[in-house]
Amino acid sequence: MLKVLKYSFYDLSRSRWTYAYLLFFLLLTFGLLNFSHDLSKTIISLMNVVLILTPLIGTLFGALYYYNSKEFIDLLLALPLPRRSIFLGKYLGLSLSLSASFVIGILAPMLLFGILSTGLVLNLVILMSTGVLLTFIFTAIAFLVSIRFEHPIRGFGAAIFIWLFLAVIYDGILLLILIWFEHYPLDHFALLMTLFNPVDLSRVLIMLQLDISALMGYTGAVFRKFLGTSLGMSIAYATLLTWIIVPVFAFLWLARRKDF
Amino acid sequence: MIVRDLYKSYRKHQVLKGVSLGLDPGRITAVLGPNGSGKTTLIKCMLGMVIGQQGEISANGKNIGHDYLYRKDIGYLPQIARFPENLKVRELVSMVKDLRNQPANYEELVSRFGLGPFMQKPLRNLSGGTRQKVNILLAFMFDSRYYILDEPTAGLDPLSLQRFKEMLLNEKQKGKAVLMTTHMVHLAEEMADEVVFLLEGKVYFHGGVQELKDTYDGMNLEAAIANILSLQEHA
Incomplete structure (x- = not known):
């Protein structure tokens, strides 16, 4: 598996998309820092970009990379390698390469502006770790969808729909439910629903760390009470990890049975 | 390597309906058959790329199941x-060598097929025939017990074809078992010890080249096969 990972990573390190993605975060972070000269505000601004963009890029690149690697995968399948290693290697290669672009793109300007001498290191770590987790989650979902659909257009369509649903539509539905049933106590329901959406969960995790949960009103207090504890925090991270593990096992399961 | 009573269907389309054959050391088996008769599916099943529904495939006396180590051979x-x-030929060759983790000997093959000048070129710039030579290089650079070849001669010029045949006979003499599909009947006639004729997912004929000719009283193999096919069409 490590060899497949090595060659996938090597392949991606020569792709201009990897560098475009890195450059985007470099310019964005650098630009924000340059204009505001405020590390704390920059992290808040970055949060919104990270929550939308890392899932989107994970989804798009995941599907694109899978369909583009078909030749490579066919070649690997005829070699004495188990299918699990082939697909896990490809998946980790892409997730790690995207995560590396993202982390370097944010970390380098932050270090340059002296993040280490402020008390904001933990905030940045939370931002970057959720971004990395979201990259792994959505790349796994994209792989699962791509392996399920032989036809690239259908695969792309389904992958983008899942992204749209989790990043946008889900919140809309949740909001509607909250408005319709506003006379009922819904804070625990809201908390539960948040756990089922990795994007929302990541948002809440970052907001709690940044201490802007007061913006969320009474529900914010419930979130704070639950996620502010170390148990809540562990549950939140465990949930995000589950969001990686389940799609990965599902696509490995499909890969094992697929005809190539 | 033995295939026993193999069935495979894609959704409703039944591609293989009980195919059996065996690969023996030092023998070349040619699989003939019209387009869509299941030749490639059979080969992909033997490599574990396509998973059969019924029947058994074994290599070195062991059922292949979801195993992968037998592909070393x-x-x-x-x-x-x-x-x-986007890889160069040399990079591709060393990558496959690294991934298989087996000793490879390709210098002789590179000179046999005149691939030297192409080693530093990216694969997307190669012509169809040169790609096929790279394909041959990758298949033969390891000292394998079995060779499974799907249309090995497609796109080769006469000289390369000649060199390919020499190489194949060489491997046969070394006691390798070879299975190849082909549409070139005279290639099968010239090279093969055994012919398997697939028709609509079934083995229509399995035996020596001479036997097949005898069945159709002394016709050459090409005529014999054309005869089978036209009979099938009328049926």
């Missing part, structure tokens, strides 16, 4: 040479 030449296009 197989040199496989796929029908359509699809490679990672």
Whole structure:
């Protein structure tokens, strides 16, 4: 598996998309820092970009990379390698390469502006770790969808729909439910629903760390009470990890049975 | 390597309906059959790329199941040479060598097929015939016990074809078992010890080249096969 990972990573390190993605975060972070000269505000601004963009890029690149690697995968399948290693290697290669672009793109300007001498290191770590987790989650979902659909257009369509649903539509539905049933106590329901959406969960995790949960009103207090504890925090991270593990096992399961 | 009573269908389309054959050391088996008769599917099943519904495939006396180590003993030449296009030939060769983790000997093959000048070129710039030579290189650079070749001669010029045949006979003499599909009947006639004729997913004929000719009283193999096919069409 490590060899497949090595060659996938090597392949991606020569792709201009990897560098475009890195450059985007470099310019964005650098630009924000340059204009505001405020590390704390920059992290808040970055949060919104990270929550939308890392899932989107994970989804798009995941599907694109899978369909583009078909030749490579066919070649690997005829070699004495188990299918699990082939697909896990490809998946980790892409997730790690995207995560590396993202982390370097944010970390380098932050270090340059002296993040280490402020008390904001933990905030940045939370931002970057959720971004990395979201990259792994959505790349796994994209792989699962791509392996399920032989036809690239259908695969792309389904992958983008899942992204749209989790990043946008889900919140809309949740909001509607909250408005319709506003006379009922819904804070625990809201908390539960948040756990089922990795994007929302990541948002809440970052907001709690940044201490802007007061913006969320009474529900914010419930979130704070639950996620502010170390148990809540562990549950939140465990949930995000589950969001990686389940799609990965599902696509490995499909890969094992697929005809190539 | 033995295939016993193999069935495979894609959704409703039944591709293989109980195919059996065996590969023996020092023998070349040619699989003939019209387009869509199941030749490639059979080969992909033997490599574990396609999973059969019924029947058994065993290599070195062990059922292949979801195993993968038996592929160490197989040199496989796929029908359509699809490679990672941005790699150079040399990079591809060393990558496959590294991934298989077995000793490889390719210098002799590179000179046999005149691939030297192409080693530093990216695969997307190669012509169809040259790609096929790279395909042959990848299949034969390991000292494998079995060679499974899907249309090995497609796109080769006469000289390369000649050199390919020499190499194949050489491997046969070394006691390798070879299975190849082909549409070139005279190639099968010239090279093969055994012919398997697939028709609509079934083995229509299995035996020596001479036997097949005798069945159709002294016709050459090409005529014999054309005869089978036209009978099938009328039926």
